[in-house]
Amino acid sequence: MIGVDVGGTFTDVFVLDETDGTAAVAKVPTTRPDQSGGFLDGIARKVSDLSGISVVVHGTTAGTNALLERKGARTGVICTEGLRDVLEMRRRDRPRTWGLRGDFEPVVDRRDRLEVPERTLADGSIRTAVDLDAVRAAAKTLRAQGCEAIAVLFANAYANPANEAAAVAAVREIWPNAHVSASSEILPEIREFERFSTTALNAYLQPEVSGYLDRLEGALKAGGFAGEFMIVQSNGGVMAVETACRLPVRTALSGPAAGVIAAGYIASEAGFDNVITGDMGGTSFDVSLIAEGASMLSAQTSIDFGMVVRTPMIEITTIGAGGGSIAWVDKGGLLNIGPESAGSDPGPVAYGLGNDRPTVTDANVVLGRIDPDNPIGGKLERLDVEAAGAAIDTHVARPLGLDRLAAAEAILRVANSRMAGAIRLVSIERGFDPKRFAFMPFGGGGALHAGAMLAEVGIARAIVPRYPGVTSAMGCVIADMRQDFVQTINTGLAGLDEAALGRFMQAHADDGMALLDAARTTFEARRVQFELDMAYVGQTHTVPVPLEVTVSAGRITPPSRLQIAEAFDATYQATFGRLLKDGTRRILNLRSAVIGTRPKFDLMTLAPDAGGAFEPKATRQVHFGDAWHATAIYDRLALPAGTVLNGPAILEQPDTTVLVEPGLRASIDDFGNTILAPKEALS
Numbered sequence: 001m002i003g004v005d006v007g008g009t010f011t012d013v014f015v016l017d018e019t020d021g022t023a024a025v026a027k028v029p030t031t032r033p034d035q036s037g038g039f040l041d042g043i044a045r046k047v048s049d050l051s052g053i054s055v056v057v058h059g060t061t062a063g064t065n066a067l068l069e070r071k072g073a074r075t076g077v078i079c080t081e082g083l084r085d086v087l088e089m090r091r092r093d094r095p096r097t098w099g100l101r102g103d104f105e106p107v108v109d110r111r112d113r114l115e116v117p118e119r120t121l122a123d124g125s126i127r128t129a130v131d132l133d134a135v136r137a138a139a140k141t142l143r144a145q146g147c148e149a150i151a152v153l154f155a156n157a158y159a160n161p162a163n164e165a166a167a168v169a170a171v172r173e174i175w176p177n178a179h180v181s182a183s184s185e186i187l188p189e190i191r192e193f194e195r196f197s198t199t200a201l202n203a204y205l206q207p208e209v210s211g212y213l214d215r216l217e218g219a220l221k222a223g224g225f226a227g228e229f230m231i232v233q234s235n236g237g238v239m240a241v242e243t244a245c246r247l248p249v250r251t252a253l254s255g256p257a258a259g260v261i262a263a264g265y266i267a268s269e270a271g272f273d274n275v276i277t278g279d280m281g282g283t284s285f286d287v288s289l290i291a292e293g294a295s296m297l298s299a300q301t302s303i304d305f306g307m308v309v310r311t312p313m314i315e316i317t318t319i320g321a322g323g324g325s326i327a328w329v330d331k332g333g334l335l336n337i338g339p340e341s342a343g344s345d346p347g348p349v350a351y352g353l354g355n356d357r358p359t360v361t362d363a364n365v366v367l368g369r370i371d372p373d374n375p376i377g378g379k380l381e382r383l384d385v386e387a388a389g390a391a392i393d394t395h396v397a398r399p400l401g402l403d404r405l406a407a408a409e410a411i412l413r414v415a416n417s418r419m420a421g422a423i424r425l426v427s428i429e430r431g432f433d434p435k436r437f438a439f440m441p442f443g444g445g446g447a448l449h450a451g452a453m454l455a456e457v458g459i460a461r462a463i464v465p466r467y468p469g470v471t472s473a474m475g476c477v478i479a480d481m482r483q484d485f486v487q488t489i490n491t492g493l494a495g496l497d498e499a500a501l502g503r504f505m506q507a508h509a510d511d512g513m514a515l516l517d518a519a520r521t522t523f524e525a526r527r528v529q530f531e532l533d534m535a536y537v538g539q540t541h542t543v544p545v546p547l548e549v550t551v552s553a554g555r556i557t558p559p560s561r562l563q564i565a566e567a568f569d570a571t572y573q574a575t576f577g578r579l580l581k582d583g584t585r586r587i588l589n590l591r592s593a594v595i596g597t598r599p600k601f602d603l604m605t606l607a608p609d610a611g612g613a614f615e616p617k618a619t620r621q622v623h624f625g626d627a628w629h630a631t632a633i634y635d636r637l638a639l640p641a642g643t644v645l646n647g648p649a650i651l652e653q654p655d656t657t658v659l660v661e662p663g664l665r666a667s668i669d670d671f672g673n674t675i676l677a678p679k680e681a682l683s
Contacts, residue, residue, distance in 0.1 A: 001601075002047065003476030004039055005059040005255045006030055009282020009324055009344040010376075010444060011038035012655070014473035015046045018054070021605040025470045027376055027444070027655050029344045035062060036216050040223075051224035055521065057476035059232040059255035062212045063205045063248050067303045070107065072204035073149045073179070076142030077113040078135060078167065079196070080155040084113045086196050095305045104306045107204045112147055114138040116167070122490075124160035135167045139174055149179035151203040153196045157184040158488045178246075179206040186247070187310055189589055190488040194300065194310040201309060202249040209248035213241050228520040232258045232475070234313040236295055237482020237595065240519055250311050252303055255472050256286040257314045262475030263440045264290045266465045269603050270673055274437045275463070276423055278453065279472065280446035282324040282361075283341040287317045287422040289432065296426075299533075299544075299591075312484045312593075317426050321418045323361040323445040324348055327392075327411045329399040337415045349391040350375075350383035358395055362388035363411040364448055366404065368622040369650070369659055371633070376444055376469065376655055405623055416449055420456035427457075434459045442471035444656050450676055451647075451661035466606045466637075466672035469655025481519060481596040483512040486589055492537065493561055493568075493585040502558035504590050505530055505549065509556055512594020523596035528556070531591050534568050536583035544591070545571045608640050608672045622648060624662055636674070643668040646679060 003014040013026040026045040031037035039058070047053060066072045077087070087106040095102040116138055118130035142150060150171060157164040161184035168182040181203040187195045217229050231244035232254045244251055259279045267275040273293045279286040289296055296315040302308050320339025324347060328336050337360065346353035348361040350372070364370045365388045372383035389404050397407035427434045439462040441450040450462040465471055485508040489501065509528045516526060530549055533542040545568050550557040559567070568585055616632035623629075629648045636651035636658060644667045645651075647660035651674065658674055660666045665679045 001055045001057070001477050002043060002053055003057050003059070003258070003473040004042060005258060005470070005472035005476060006035045006039060006061055007255060007281040007443075007472070008061065008284065008322070008341065009347070010469075011035070011042045012470040012473040013042035013046060014467070014470045014477055016477055016601055018601075021602065023467075023606055025467050025473070025655055027469055032343075032345060034212075034215075035060070036212060036219065039216060040219055049224065050220060051226060053225055054227045055230065056220065056225065056227065057230045057232060057238055057479065058216070059258040059472055059476050060209075060212075060251055061255050063209050063251040064253060064303065066205055066208045067201065067252065067307055071208065072107060073207035074147050075108050075112065075200060075204045076139075076145070076147035076150045077108050077153055077200060078138045078142070078150065078171070079113060079115055079153040080118055081115045083153070083155060083192065083196075084110070084115050086153075086193055087113070087200055090193055090197075090306050090308075106200070106306065108151075108200055112142060112145060114141065118154060118163045118167070120154065120156040120160050120163050122156050122159060124156070126160065126163060130154075130163040130167050132166060132170045135170045136174060139171045143176070148177070148207045149181070149203040150175060151181045151183070151200045153183045153199055155192065157182075158188040158190055158195065159490075161188065177207075179203060179210070181206065186249070187486065188488065189310065189486050190490055194308055197308040198249060198310045201307060202247060205248035206245070209251060210245035213245055217241060230481070230521075232479055233482065234301075234311065235297065235482055235484060236261045236314050236479060238476070238479045238598075239481065239483065240515070243515070249309055252301070252309055253313055253316055256288075256316050256318070258475030258479060259286070259442060259472035260288045260290065260295055260314050260316065260475070261479045262471045263442065263465070264293065264295055265478050265600065266471075266603065266671070266673065267438065267440055267463060268293055270463060270669060270671055272438045272463060276427060276434065276437045276439050276459065278419065278423065278439060278441045278446050280419070280441065280443040280449065281322050282347075282444065283320070283322040283343060284318050285321040285419050285422060287419075287426050288314060289426045289430075289437070291432065312591075315426070317422050319418055319422050321360070321415050323364075324359050325415070326357045326359055327363070327396055327414070328357065329396060333400070335396065335400065335410055335414050337411065337418055348388065350385065350388040351380060352384045352387060356391055358388065358391040358411065360411060360415050361445070362391060363408040366392060366408045367412070368620055368628075368631075369448060370657055371620070371652060374652065376657075406626075409623070409625070412452070416452040416456055419449060420453060423453060423457050423459075438463050440465065442468040444469045447656050447658040449659075451659060451664050454664075454676065454678070461675055461677035464658050464674040464676065467653075467655055468658075478598075478600060480598050481516060481521070481523070483515050483594045485511065485592040485594075488589050489532075489587045491587055493534075493565060493587055496561055496564070496587060498558055498560060501590065502556060505556050505558055505592065508590075508592035509554075509594060512592070513554075516594065516596040519596070521596075521598065524599055525597040527595050527597070529593040529595065532564065532568075532587050533589040533591065534585060534587050536580050537586045542588050543568075543571050543575050603671045606672050607670060608637065608668060610640055614639065614643055620650070622650065624648060629662065637672075639668050641668050641670045641672070
């Protein structure tokens with residue numbers, strides 16, 4: 001089984017040999033603009049015969065990058081008369097809340113948004129049947145204008161998709177490819193802008209993502225691969241590649257989601273149910289929170305301003321503070337980190353590939369925290385320490401009146417402060433005490449900053465996984481298969497048709513199970529989860545209310561109105577601390593998830609050799625604070641379980657570097673994880 005995660009700087013590969021339980025990892029530079037080159041190169045580093053692979057699971061940033069860089073396909077929209085500008089009007093928000101100016105261009109140009117006569121009312125009744133001749137004419141016009149994909153967006157199609165379904169059928173008869181998206185198929189949910197935005201972005205991504213995945217699948221098959229190729233979704237589950245080509249909008253934040261899934265599994269096996277994850281790659285720092293073993297899911301995410309995707313996603317806060325993030329001094333004399341990144345090409349100054357502006361990695365190199373003779377990723381033989389230092393002198397030290405070392409320390413302090421702010425955002429500002437959580441850093445750079453996060457935020461300890469640099473790739477192998485469904489109900493609880501609710505639940509379960517049946521993989525178990533979006537009448541925001549249902553021989557018995565009322569009261573009380581006296585309960589949406597549990601590999605297969613080496617392999621001068629310290633350097637993967645080391649120390653491995661700062665103690669657990677904590681906490 002192979003997991004592949006493509007990041008902004010590196011492509012990570014995790015290979016699990018199911019015959020003997022061994023694992024191997026690889027980290028290669030991400031190739032631009034076509035990421036498939038790095039994908040195939042990474043696999044080739046560890047596997048020569050693709051015919052022996054049973055499953056390849058891919059966490060991809062192809063969709064996310066296409067959205068952020070506005071490099072999707074030219075897309076056309078056919079919509080209800082009067083709704084041409086919904087995508088542009090949005091929710092009347094602004095890029096900068098307190099700014100006086102701001103602009104926004106939707107991914108679909110206004111000339112490519114055409115209206116046709118039709119009208120479905122909110123109760124599902126059809127006032128005006130769709131004019132199919134007008135639909136065909138609009139489709140032909142959009143094709144002539146150069147559109148590669150098309151989205152059909154009709155008012156209230158969630159309540160009755162008949163008009164929209166007829167229009168889509170007419171478009172598909174004449175459209176030259178499969179890139180046709182319908183809002184009632186993508187998101188049959190109330191609220192026009194969110195439904196229109198999600199569907200338009202799905203169409204915008206289809207040619208780019210499906211083309212990329214088709215190239216990958218073709219290259220794998222040409223190499224002899226005959227197994228199953230699956231894609232990680234933003235909800236942390238996996239889906240078949242055919243589904244990903246049809247619903248590419250669900251791949252946004254795919255790679256970071258896989259990392260959170262792996263982190264949750266590793267932490268749980270190690271005895272930690274409350275974890276804050278920090279994925280530090282070359283471009284960004286991604287933070288998420290796992291409470292009581294459960295990842296936080298959000299029903300809606302803004303990929304960028306105005307680009308709203310309403311599909312279940314693991315809640316991930318991203319800031320531009322990766323290893324390749326560029327340090328710069330603004331006109332006011334303040335030191336900033338990111339959001340611009342040097343990425344993999346040209347990369348940090350120390351790479352010697354053309355960049356002359358210092359990055360976070362360059363600061364770590366100058367301070368001796370990264371070994372210049374053993375850079376990760378296999379792209380270079382040596383890092384140029386002097387070039388990195390000269391760039392820091394020019395762009396940071398002289399403008400701030402500092403020496404080189406003080407400037408490098410300042411770069412790391414600012415980067416650490418930004419990362420700590422992201423951790424506080426997902427913990428303290430949401431009512432979680434970080435002292436109750438462990439911090440799990442991963443990605444190529446996360447373990448270099450773990451000690452700083454303990455000091456900055458007050459987290460008790462950090463857990464560095466066995467292979468932190470490829471944790472997201474490992475998550476690809478671990479993730480379960482999952483399909484999410486939504487259907488707007490939009491009724492008061494007192495008037496709920498329990499039988500109709502049961503039919504929706506059964507349809508979701510049947511559709512999800514059919515997708516699991518079609519997968520060429522083995523599931524240890526299958527389950528269906530249901531919840532209702534509910535609120536009191538007059539409220540805009542809803543709370544997710546989990547439902548307890550009875551399933552017998554595949555048939556679902558829906559809960560009664562009384563059971564739903566009790567579940568809502570319990571959820572609302574837990575969320576807000578009180579109930580509204582005489583409030584009328586309202587149901588907005590039904591949400592369903594069908595999950596196929598994939599077999600998990602035993603993390604003990606990653607356990608260190610009991611006879612490993614405890615002695616340091618070298619000693620190096622490393623700068624901490626305002627002084628150099630003689631620091632022992634260890635081969636981390638050779639350290640046996642039970643090893644305890646006092647900082648300062650550096651633990652090196654091919655995919656990352658673990659920094660044990662002065663005042664910290666590191667211990668190796670039975671799974672090969674490194675536990676970092678202040679010395680006094682472990683004494």
